[in-house]
Amino acid sequence: MCPGMNRHGDASACHATCGQAGAGPAERVFRRHSGRVIFRRCFPVLVLAAAVAVSPLPGRAQAAGQGGEMAALRDAESRRAQGDLEGAAALLRGVLETRPASVAALLELEQVARLLGDPALVIEPASRFVEADSGSALGYQVLLRTYTALRRPDDIERTAEAWIRATPDTETPYREIARTWETFGDPGRAVRVLERGRERVGRPDALALERAELYARLGDRNRSLEAWDLALGPEGRGLMVVRRRLATLPDAGAGYMPGIIDRLVAPGSSLGRRRAAIELAIAAGLEDRALDVAQGLAGELPRSERQPFLLDMARRADGARMARLGYWAYSELIAAGGAESRNLALRSRAAELALAVGDTATARETYVELERGAPAGSEERRQAMVVRLEVTAREGRLDEAMRGIETFRSEFPNSPELDGLVAAVAAVALERGEVELARDLVEGASGPRSAMVRAQLALRAGDVTAARAAYTMAAAGLRGEEATRALAMATLLGRLSTPAATLVGRAMEALAQRATEEALALLLEESVELPGGDRSAILDFAAGLADRNQMPVEAESIRRTLIEEHPRAPEAPAALLALGRALLRHPESVAAARDLLERLVLEYPGSALVPQARRELDELRRGDR
Amino acid sequence: MQTQYMRRKVEMFRLLPILFVAVSLVFAGQARAQYLLVPMGPEQTDHLRAYGLTYWVLEQGNEAEWLLNYRSGSFLLPDRPEIRREAALRGVSTEPVSVADVVQIRQEIERSNMESIILEKAPTIAVYTPPNTPPWDDAVTLALEYAEIPYDEVWDRDVLQGRLSDYDWLHLHHEDFTGQYSKFYIAYANEPWLHDEIRRNEAMAQEFGFESVPALKKAVAEEIRRYVAEGGLLFAMCTATETLELALGAVGVNIAAPFSSGMPIDPDASRKMQWDRTMAFQNAKIELNPGVNSFSDIDGHQVNTPWSAPLGTFTLFDFSAKFDPVPSMLVQNHESVLPDFYGLTTSFRRDRLKPGVVVLAEEEGSPWVKYVHGTYGEGTWTFFGGHDPEDPRHRIGDAPTDLSLRRNSPGYRLILNNVLFPAAQKQTLKT
Secondary structure (H helix, E strand, O other), X not given: OOOOOOOOOOHHHHHHHHOOOOOOHHHHHHHHOOHXXXXXXXXXXXXXHHHHHHOOOOOHHHHOHHHHHHHHHHHHHHHHHOOOHHHHHHHHHHHHHHOOOOHHHHHHHHHHHHHHOOHHHHHHHHHHHHHHOXXXXXXXXXXXXXXXXXXXXXXXXXXXXXXXXXXXXXXXXXXXXXXXXXXXXXXXHHHHHHHHHHHHHOOOOOOHHHHHHHHHHHOOHHHHHHHHHHHHOOOOOOHHHHHHHHHOOOOOOOOOHHHHHHHHOOOOOOHHHHHHHHHHHHHOOOHHHHHHHHHHHHHHOOHHHHHHHHHHHHHHHHHHOOHHHHHHHHHHHHHOOOOHHHHHHHHHXXXXXXXXXXXXXXXXXXXXXXXXXXXXOOHHHHHHHHHHHHHHHHOOOHHHHHHHHHHHHHHOOOOOOHHHHHHHHHHHHHHOOOHHHHHHHHHOOOOHHHHHHHHHHHHHOOOHHHHHHHHHHHHHHOOHHXXXXXXXXXXXXXXXXXXXXXXXXXXXXXXXXXOHHHHHHHHXXXXXXXXXXXXXXXXXXXXXXXXXXXXXHHHHHHHHHHHHHOOOOOOHHHXXXXXXXXXXXXXXXXXXXXXXXXXXXXXXXXXXXXXXXXXXXXXXXXXXX | OOOHHHHHHHHHHHHHHHHHHHHHHHOOOOOOOOEEEEOOOOOOXXXXXXXXXXXXXXXXXXOXXXXXXXXXXXXXXXXXXXXXHXXXXXXXXXXXXXXXXXXXXXXXXXXXXXXXXXXXXXXXXXXXXXXXXXXXXXXXXXXXXXXXXXXXXXXXXXXXXXXXXXXXXXXXXXXXXXXXXXXXXXXHOOOHHHHHHHHHHHHHHHHOOXXXXXXXXXXXXXHHHHHHHOOOEEEEEOXXXXXXXXXXXXXXXXXXXXXXXXXXXXXXHHHHXXXXXXXXXXXXXEOOOOOOOOOEOOEOOOOOOOOOOOOOEEEEOOOOOOOOHHHHHHOOOOOOEEEOOOOOOOOEEHHHEOOOOEEEEEOOOOOEEEEEEEEEOOEEEEEEOOOOOOXXXXXXXXXXXXXXXXXXXXXXXHHHHHHHHHHEOHHHHOO
């Protein structure tokens, strides 16, 4: 279908896309005179014209004009797709002979030449491109890439000098030439080109970003920092692009962030630079630093700018999940006053953050205020009550929390939050060893979260069947990671013998009391005597626990044990993949990671995890890691 | 022989699926649908923020799908509490859909002129705009601000320092790349803002060693061309469309009035233009009279001249969603005939288009088109004539368009189509 056809089938727009329409010369001749005579006279001409039209003569596009150039380019693309690289190259060379400055043809020819394994094919057309369009960088870039591929440093140097001579005062040639030398494997030369460019262009921030990156790659930290600083500019306007470039460094720029921030907040720095410092600190996860700079800056801002600044800090803190920064910003906003409805929203958020930073007293007070201020039976009151009761339980006042739950139940009998509230308070009860209290709490509750608590209680009591049923019930009502975990527990309990399931129950008891190390020790030590199938499942469970509790060393050790002791266990492939991925995070253990991933692929060919292992290995091979 | 333990185990195993289904039914009210459909037909409460919501979903690391021609180009998002919350906060209407619903949708897509495009990453966006320009001065930045889609501002310094390569998508503000300050000196010669603009541009030209502002803008135009040739995606409106092309073609020839270039316009400029270097237009006649408020005859309407053409309507073309996904994406809309709107460049004469340019919208029966797209090297460009789709006769100093009152604007949807299309999977963008 013609891409330009409109909804009424009008092909007039096709003229712009499909070339000229209308009657050709042969048809007009045929109409004007007697048909047969003219046809006999014109027949040989027509045959010859048709033969030329269909013949695959190279360079045919030369005579076609721009409409013909488009056709030739499309034809070349089609031949390339069909594997006729020689044919494609011939067509493209033909286009470039007619129009040496054709960007599309030149770039396409470069790609085809590479596929043919003969990059030199493009040298002559690129040289003519440079002559025809001396103001353009594209021709020089193609030449530089080609000479790099051919490993011809003298030609790179010659082309580079020609380009610099053509446009000595612009940054582009120095930037691209430096990149070429670095690709060629001569970073020292790349540095010299950039410094030469900086001197010639004469601006202090000239090529700053490129120098910063190159010095970072060469390990020259001080020069790199100096260059990042220049790239940021006097008002910090270069922040976004600096952040992006930092993110491409091996450690995502983490090693440079503190130093850059120091420079941004040096005495005398502009407000813009200090704001940039805050954004950078937030991006780097340096919450204390961000808070420190933000507090200082807030004090200097005029009132009219302070409010928007605090709002901005609050939003950024929310996005970066920085509870302390957010708590400060929201508290400051509340203190500044404002419309009651806005303040309500701010107080609600501040209370959430107070909880997050552990200031439960302030959080509870705030929620009590919110509860009292909201109309009876309203959603705001209901939600404020839920949080207030959870906080009360967390502060150890379980009796008060339980009384509160009864009041809540009578005021909001069908509340969707009841399940979560009951489960949260029951979890606190279990944490404090108040098992009966927890049991009483979940007795009258229904919902997936209270089902999770019932599962734990059943497991403690040794009732594996009931525990499994409760986990299954919970999984159906949960989403995402919670559902996965519930289902994983149900599956695990289904696999284990009763003694093994009981051991898991005891470990869960320790976990409920936040004794994670004790739980892990229990699982590792007491599973030694269990049959093989139980032991590997428990090791896998323990490794997952260690992961979730940010204990990577323990997780690694457990997985190694699993792989060594039970290489044919169903959990072994997952252990190999997880261990491989963990080791990939450290440059010194990449080789070991590769061994593990290869082992997964070779020794467990039928495993569903093999494609993932292959993907990791492909990324390693490509150097994406 | 089965032990009691094993018999119980087998029994449980048999009961498990039944138990699972029964429990699922019990908790059905509490369980959520798998997807959220963001319909884009007339039923949508806020079309413009729907794009912002989809962008936000991508920013969070999720994938989204763009269902071309399905209910006017709807989006399919994962159903998560935080996405529902965000949609509610933004005022975007959504419909939960189950897996079974999605199967039906896909079947309908399969048998109709529709296609599902996976959007996999939030594109990085740069807006070329002079510093200190208020965002309401440009329709695209207005749209981005309203839809809460983040963008960086870049200007001549950033372009000349090679920063464009950091961005997937570049929008050109209504810059005059011929360096003639949009010929505002004709009507606004004594305005302080024009003097500020001249000062700013001249300082930039001096800093970078250019002898004049037109020379500076030509260098900037060349870097933009290189950006597109190397795979960048360009979107331009109004003056930027025409003047970018003129700047690219005017190698070694002065087409700028003495006011900005310090020398007369070359009387033979039209003949000397190198149309080989341009992306969209060719064979245009340069306006040689500095007192005429026009740049060339590329623009069909010539709004600020005595021969200005009246506004009509323009019609979006249909494309095959399966075979032409890129043009299809660019024309997704709940309306197909839109009211036209002026700009310093309002439209593009058909006979000035290069072969291979894809026309996305036209005023039927007229010698001009409104919205065009093409490829250049590894990248693409899209040009949309006019200044503001909801302000047909915008004048300097007019109040900014309030998009909260225009949240269903079909014209602004075309702008936002361009913002989101770079998010499509790479193989889609290559077709």
